[in-house]
Amino acid sequence: MKKLLVFALVAVMALGLAVSASAQTYKVGVSIYQFTDNFMTLYRNEIENYFKTLETDDVKFEITMADGKNDMAEQTNQIQNFITQGMDVIILNLVQTSSADAVIDQVVAAGIPLVLINREPLAYDKDGNTLDEAYEGILNNAQVCYVGADARQSGTFQGEMGAELDNKGDINGDGKVSYIMIEGDPENIDAQYRTEFSVKALKDAGIEVECLDDQVGNWDQTKGQELCANALNIYGDKVEVVFCNNDAMALGAATAIQTAGRKVGEDIYLLGVDALEEAVQLVKDGEMTGTVLNDHIGQSHAAVDVAVKLLKGEEIQNYYWVDYVKVNKAYVDAQ
Ligand code: BGC
Numbered sequence: 171m172k173k174l175l176v177f178a179l180v181a182v183m184a185l186g187l188a189v190s191a192s193a194q195t196y197k198v199g200v201s202i203y204q205f206t207d208n209f210m211t212l213y214r215n216e217i218e219n220y221f222k223t224l225e226t227d228d229v230k231f232e233i234t235m236a237d238g239k240n241d242m243a244e245q246t247n248q249i250q251n252f253i254t255q256g257m258d259v260i261i262l263n264l265v266q267t268s269s270a271d272a273v274i275d276q277v278v279a280a281g282i283p284l285v286l287i288n289r290e291p292l293a294y295d296k297d298g299n300t301l302d303e304a305y306e307g308i309l310n311n312a313q314v315c316y317v318g319a320d321a322r323q324s325g326t327f328q329g330e331m332g333a334e335l336d337n338k339g340d341i342n343g344d345g346k347v348s349y350i351m352i353e354g355d356p357e358n359i360d361a362q363y364r365t366e367f368s369v370k371a372l373k374d375a376g377i378e379v380e381c382l383d384d385q386v387g388n389w390d391q392t393k394g395q396e397l398c399a400n401a402l403n404i405y406g407d408k409v410e411v412v413f414c415n416n417d418a419m420a421l422g423a424a425t426a427i428q429t430a431g432r433k434v435g436e437d438i439y440l441l442g443v444d445a446l447e448e449a450v451q452l453v454k455d456g457e458m459t460g461t462v463l464n465d466h467i468g469q470s471h472a473a474v475d476v477a478v479k480l481l482k483g484e485e486i487q488n489y490y491w492v493d494y495v496k497v498n499k500a501y502v503d504a505q
Contacts, residue, residue: 195230196481199252200261201245203289205237207389208418209444209464210263210288216470217261224478242266249273253280259477260284266357267291268298274307274314283313283480287473290318290359300359308488313480317473317490321363324462324494328364328441329371331460331498332411338377339439341410346378349411350401352419354389361389364415364443382408387419394419398426409438417444417461424457434459445497453502460498468492 198221202214214235221231234252238245242265252260253276260282264270270291277284286308293303308314332339332347339347349369354361365384372379383401387393394414402409412427414420420442424434432438435456442449445463452458472490479486495501 193228193230195232196258197256198231198233198259198261198477199236199248199255199257200233201236201238201248201252202263203238203245203265204240208391208446209389209416209466212446213263213288213466213470216467217474220471220474224474238263238265240265242269246273249276253277253282257282259480261473261477262286263288264291267359268294268357270305271307274311278311278314283477284311284315285473285477285480286314286316287469288318288360290316290321292359300362304489311488312485315476315486315488315490317469317476317492319464319469319492319494321360322367324360324443324464325364325367326371327462327494327496328368328413328443328460330375331441331496332368332439333372333375333377334498335439335459338375339372339411340377341437341439342407346380347372347410348380348382348405348408349413350383350385350398350405350409351381352385352387352394352397352412352414352423354387354415354419356386361415365413368413368441387414387422389416389418391418391422393422395422395426398423399429402426402430402432407437411439411441414440414442416464417442417446417449420458420461421446421448421452424452428457443494445495450497450502453497453499456499460496463495463497465492465494 202210218233221233236248245265260277267289291305293301293305295301308316351365353365369379382405385397387397412423414423423440434440439459441459442461443464445461449458449461469492472492476486
């Protein structure tokens with residue numbers, strides 16, 4: 171009887187081993203342009219969380235998450251390491267979209283599927299100017315895709331939230347909206363489109379606009395605070411609207427606005443993008459006029475889902491888009 175039990179136990183253990191030995195582990199290389207970025211931190215954490223929820227007894231994911239440190243040379247090394255390590259799929263948030271060509275070529279030549287996220291490479295003309303056109307390096311490769319949100323929509327939503335105000339943003343009633351713009355990394359299409367389309371939405375609503383100041387804050391909170399403080403110092407009450415290309419810079423601007431003794435909703439308006447938790451709280455408290463949800467959950471899940479499809483050898487699309495959502499006081503109160 172005892173012998174039988176021992177035999178049964180050994181058999182069960184062997185079976186267990188056989189099952190786990192048959193589990194397939196996929197190696198996933200992820201490189202993020204910069205770990206300290208507020209928005210990309212939420213995004214990359216969700217990539218890891220979501221991969222874990224997709225694991226089964228048979229399928230495991232071994233994720234290597236690398237920090238590009240906002241340095242393209244560093245990121246290029248990481249990609250080369252991913253290739254040497256034989257990654258099964260690569261998810262990439264480029265430091266510089268102008269390097270897309272070189273990177274895509276290398277990864278494709280190594281036969282590794284590639285999912286680009288967050289920073290959309292667009293076509294370039296012969297002088298290196300960005301064109302509003304889909305990028306051939308993505309379109310021409312069956313195993314390369316881009317997952318993102320159309321930044322034109324976020325800019326438009328920002329402008330519309332301004333135009334929807336009772337006074338349309340014209341606090342001093344002089345017939346025009348005087349604004350300052352705080353931009354993200356100017357090479358980044360999100361920054362370019364948000365800058366352009368926020369103002370376009372005001373103009374499309376028949377509003378006259380005046381740009382008092384347009385500065386680059388590189389997506390950074392401290393820089394956003396500094397630039398907004400400077401502009402308020404120089405232009406004072408003339409500033410009616412502060413547009414920030416993202417919430418990190420808007421959080422900085424909110425601090426500068428408070429320090430300058432100004433009051434959002436009364437003598438100034440402040441608009442951001444991302445819907446970071448802290449920014450949504452400020453919208454609730456009336457300290458920000460609005461933000462736009464940059465859906466890091468939707469985007470990270472779409473990126474992981476398509477990576478899994480690629481791992482399974484399934485066909486994919488070259489582009490996957492996730493919608494933005496307007497987040498103003500009416501929206502947060504209704505939640
Ligand atoms: C986000 C920014 C972020 C940037 C990084 C944008 O989509 O709105 O907050 O810094 O992506 O590339």
